[in-house]
Amino acid sequence: MYKMIIVDDEDEVREGVERLTDWKRCGFELVGDFSNGRDALEAVERLRPDVVITDINMPYMDGMELAAHLSALYRELKVVILTGYEDFEYAKQAIKLKVKDYLLKPINLQEFTDFLLKMKRELDDEQSRMEDMSALKQRLNESFPLLRERFLEKLVTVPMTEHDIVQKLDYFHLSIEGPAYLAMLLDLEDADTPPVAAAYGDRELLRFAMLNIAQEIIEKEHGGIVFQTNHDKCVALLGGAAEKIAVDAQRLAAHASEAVRKYLKLDVSIGIGSFCQTRRELRISYQEACSALDYRFLLGIGSIISIHDVEFGRRMSTSSYYEFEKKLMAAVKTAKAAQASAILGDWFLELKQSGATPGNCYGYLHRILAALINMITQAGFDDSKLLGDDPFATIPALKSVDQMKGWVDETCRSVIAFLSEQRTHVNNTQLEDALMYINDHYSSPELSLQQVCQHVFLSLSYFSSLFKQHTGDTFVEYLTRLRLDKAKQLLAGTQLKAYDIAERVGYADPQYFSVIFKRRIGMTPKEYRATMKENASP
Known part of the structure; x- marks a missing residue:
C-alpha cells in the first residue's frame, strides 16, 4: 500500500476526493490532507508519502514552490499537479521541477481512479526494478570489467601521473571534470548480520544493489564515477567547481542514503574527503574519506561525515617512519586504543629486528611525542594539562625498547581519553552557544x-x-x-x-x-x- 497526501485550499475538493475514492482498491492510503504548501512540506518528513497531489494556487506556499522544495529534498517522491488552469508557462515550470503528472479540475471520479491505478502500476514497476535481486545479480555478472575496477582502485590508493590518469580514463570511457575533485566512501551497515542474511540470502548481492543505487544517483545526476572496492565498500569520485563541490557531495550523499534506506531497508555510512586541485590528488581525498568514515562509531551508523567535521590536522609524508606515524596518529585521532597498540607492537618488533641504535630509538620517541603534542595543539587544547610542562624529561629514564613501547602505549591511551573528553566539552560548548544564539534571535x-x-x-x-x-x-x-x-x-x-x-x-x-x-x-x-x-x- 502506497502513501499519498493531497494539498488543496478548497475543503470540498479534499473532502470529496477522500470520501468518494476507493483507496484500498487503488492501492493507496491517504495519510494526510492539507490546505497549504507550507503545512504539507512540514508534514512530508513525518508522513513519508510516496505521492503528493497538490493544487497550484494556495496561501502561504503555492504548489510550484512546494514542488520545488520536494524535488530538492526528496528524490524518490512523486509530485502531481492539480489545477484548473491549463497554462503553458505552469507546464514548463512543472517540467523543470520533475513533476510526475497533471490532473485538471474538476476531478472526475472515474478518471481519478484510473489515474491512481496507473500510478500504482508505475510505482510497482519501479519498486520491482530496485528489488529484483535476480536482475541485479545478472547485471553484477555482466558489468564492471575487472580491468576498469583495478584502475579505479589504483587511482585512489597509489600515486599516478596526471598523464597516466587521463589516458586510462579515456581508455575506459570514464570522465571526471574539474577544476576541483573530491572522494566519498560508502559502507553498507549490517549486511553481514544473520537477520539480513536470512532475508536476502546473498550479502554480495546487497552490496551490488547499493553500488547500483549510488551509480543511479551520483553518476547520472553529477557525472561522477562510482565503483566497488576490494573491501566491499563503494567509492564515489566527484568533480566540479571548488566553491560548490563540497555542497554537492553532501546533497548526493543524503540522496544516496535515503534511497538505500528505502529500497534495501539498511543504513549506509558515508565519509567525505576534502576537495583537491588535481585528479592525481584524489588518493589523498580518498584517504581522508576513509578516516572520516572511522568516526561513525562516535556519530552512529548511517551518518554522513565530512573530514572537516572531525579531522584535526593533515597527515605527514610517506617514508618508513612517517608511514608508521601516520597510522598511529590516525588510530589515536579516532580513539582506537587497541588498533594503536597493535600498530605500536608491529613497529617496535620491526625496530628490534632492524638493529636500530639507542640514539635512533630515543629519536623516534621524541618524534612520536612531538606528533602527539602537535595533535593536541591543533585540536585547540593545552597539551600541558595532560603531559605536563616538560613531557620529554621522562624519556631518558626508559632503558629498553619494551619499556619504550609500554610508555608510548600508555601515553597514546591517555591522549585518546583526553581528546575524547575535550571534544565532548567543545561540542557541548558549541551547542550551548547555538542555543543562546537561537534564544537571542x-x-x-x-x-x-x-x-x-x-x-x-x-x-x-x-x-x-x-x-x-x-x-x-x-x-x-x-x-x-x-x-x-x-x-x-x-x-x-x-x-x-x-x-x-x-x-x-x-x-x-x-x-x-x-x-x-x-x-x-x-x-x-x-x-x-x-x-x-x-x-x-x-
Whole structure:
C-alpha cells in the first residue's frame, strides 16, 4: 500500500476526493490532507508519502514552490499537479521541477481512479526494478570489467601521473571534470548480520544493489564515477567547481542514503574527503574519506561525515617512519586504543629486528611525542594539562625498547581519553552557544538552521546530529516550541494584539502564526488568552 497526501485550499475538493475514492482498491492510503504548501512540506518528513497531489494556487506556499522544495529534498517522491488552469508557462515550470503528472479540475471520479491505478502500476514497476535481486545479480555478472575496477582502485590508493590518469580514463570511457575533485566512501551497515542474511540470502548481492543505487544517483545526476572496492565498500569520485563541490557531495550523499534506506531497508555510512586541485590528488581525498568514515562509531551508523567535521590536522609524508606515524596518529585521532597498540607492537618488533641504535630509538620517541603534542595543539587544547610542562624529561629514564613501547602505549591511551573528553566539552560548548544564539534571535523571521551553523562554524549535517542528541528535538521543532512558549507568555501577561505578538516571536504572517499556534497548543491565541484570564480570576 502506497502513501499519498493531497494539498488543496478548497475543503470540498479534499473532502470529496477522500470520501468518494476507493483507496484500498487503488492501492493507496491517504495519510494526510492539507490546505497549504507550507503545512504539507512540514508534514512530508513525518508522513513519508510516496505521492503528493497538490493544487497550484494556495496561501502561504503555492504548489510550484512546494514542488520545488520536494524535488530538492526528496528524490524518490512523486509530485502531481492539480489545477484548473491549463497554462503553458505552469507546464514548463512543472517540467523543470520533475513533476510526475497533471490532473485538471474538476476531478472526475472515474478518471481519478484510473489515474491512481496507473500510478500504482508505475510505482510497482519501479519498486520491482530496485528489488529484483535476480536482475541485479545478472547485471553484477555482466558489468564492471575487472580491468576498469583495478584502475579505479589504483587511482585512489597509489600515486599516478596526471598523464597516466587521463589516458586510462579515456581508455575506459570514464570522465571526471574539474577544476576541483573530491572522494566519498560508502559502507553498507549490517549486511553481514544473520537477520539480513536470512532475508536476502546473498550479502554480495546487497552490496551490488547499493553500488547500483549510488551509480543511479551520483553518476547520472553529477557525472561522477562510482565503483566497488576490494573491501566491499563503494567509492564515489566527484568533480566540479571548488566553491560548490563540497555542497554537492553532501546533497548526493543524503540522496544516496535515503534511497538505500528505502529500497534495501539498511543504513549506509558515508565519509567525505576534502576537495583537491588535481585528479592525481584524489588518493589523498580518498584517504581522508576513509578516516572520516572511522568516526561513525562516535556519530552512529548511517551518518554522513565530512573530514572537516572531525579531522584535526593533515597527515605527514610517506617514508618508513612517517608511514608508521601516520597510522598511529590516525588510530589515536579516532580513539582506537587497541588498533594503536597493535600498530605500536608491529613497529617496535620491526625496530628490534632492524638493529636500530639507542640514539635512533630515543629519536623516534621524541618524534612520536612531538606528533602527539602537535595533535593536541591543533585540536585547540593545552597539551600541558595532560603531559605536563616538560613531557620529554621522562624519556631518558626508559632503558629498553619494551619499556619504550609500554610508555608510548600508555601515553597514546591517555591522549585518546583526553581528546575524547575535550571534544565532548567543545561540542557541548558549541551547542550551548547555538542555543543562546537561537534564544537571542528567535524573533527574527529570517532565522534559519544554516544561519546558526555559520555562527558556530559547523556543517549542517554534523550540527543537526549533535543538536538532536543534545536537545531531543530537530532545529525546527525546538525553534517552533520556543516561539510558541514566548507567545504564550505574551498572551498571558500583556494586552498586545495577536499580530503584534506574532511579529515579536518571529512570524511575519499573523495568520500562519494562528494556524501553528492552534495546531500545537490546541486553541487559538484568542482562546488561550481567555483561558488564562479565567484561570487567573479568583
